[in-house]
Amino acid sequence: MSNLSVMAMKEATDLTWSQLRQQRRYLKEAGLLMPSESKQRQAMEDLAADNIVTQMVDFVDSYGQTHRAAFGRVTNITTFVTKLLEQHKLHKTLTWHNSTISHDEVWVKFGGDHGKDSLKFTMQIANTHKPN
Incomplete structure (x- = not known):
């Protein structure tokens, strides 16, 4: 594997x-x-790479209890998205969905989810063959 x-x-x-x-x-x-x-x-x-920083951080829950958990953040979202776009371009996975997306635009979708005792944010480039 x-x-x-x-x-x-x-x-x-x-x-x-x-x-x-x-x-x-x-x-x-x-x-x-x-x-x-x-x-x-x-x-x-x-x-x-150098765009994501991870560390262990103490969080306090709604009961006032402290829990140590992993925390990650993107340091520069522009650089992060640009590198992703370069990878998609290299692998020829970019598309504009038959002109549904204007040829001079890149659509980026951000989302969030609270579950499994944590908050997670997601980012997705919509200009790919299978964006989901």
Whole structure:
């Protein structure tokens, strides 16, 4: 399995690193090899590059209890979107949906979700073949 496949699986199944290590053992017994955890973590850092900063932060819940949790932020949204657009251009995945989107525009959609005890924000470039 490639690093990107493992990252996608980890995200889709909401596995912790510990659970992923256990999953790696099961898959190895079945003859499917995954990259090492250090290679996966390095791939995640490379993907985030210098535009995403992550850290552990103390949060206070509605009951006044403090909880330590991961926090991530994009340091420069313009650079982040530009790099994403460059990747889409490189892989020829940009489209203007039969002129539904003007040829001189790029549509970027931002969203948010509060669930699983955290707040998550999403960003999506609509000028792709399968934007969802």
